[in-house]
Amino acid sequence: MEITPPPPTQKGPEQWFTGDVWIDVLGAPPEPARLRVYAVRFAPGAHTFWHRHSSGQTLHVTEGTARVGTRDGRVIELQPGQTVWTPPGEWHWHGAAPDRFMTHLAMWEVGGGGTGPDTEWADEVTDELYEGAGA
Template sequence: MEIVTLPPTAQGPATWFTGDVWFDVLAGPPAPSRLRVNRVRFAPGARTFWHRHAAGQSLHVTQGVARVGTRDGRVVELRPGQTVWCPPDEWHWHGARPDAFMEHLAMWETTDARDGSETTWAEAVTTDQYEATPEEADR
């Protein structure tokens, strides 16, 4: 057993996020573990840029209402207790609704390279993409 010292809360960089976003690393153990878990807090209207994960990503909403979108234009809203799976290499974004804060757990695996290349970042989500009419995720 090993007690792990985790880094302090960090603000999400403007190269990955629109709006105010803060995250805490909850799990990032050394090799051979590949698990990564961050608690991410989004201010109203804040969201990620488009990105994809080599091994996929699970998002579990703990507070507020999340919006998650994909390149085909689909946007879903998720409530506390709901989880969405974004398969490997699926371009997606996630963030808070325009009128409320949101918190989720972001869970993914590193690649063998362990150099951050498991996530590929792209351009910012446009206002039109973010404001697309969302559908409710099934409960």
């Protein structure tokens, strides 16, 4: 058993996020462990770029209103206590509603002999798609 001191909060990189985002790594143990757990805090209107995970991703909202969208145009809103699963390979984005901060726990697996990167990043989400999400 090993207690790990928490790393400092990191600013979300501009090549992955629109707006201000802060990340706290809650769990990233060494191999052979594969589960990663991050607390991600989004300022109002902040959101990820399009991305997908080779093993899928679970998001659990702890504060605020989250938006999660897929390439087929579907966008859902989640409230604190709600959880969404994005399957392996599904292109998606997620972030805060325009008027509230939002925090979620992001959980996914890395490694495991899969092909390609654990997370693949793509282009920005258009303003029209994000702004139309609440309509």
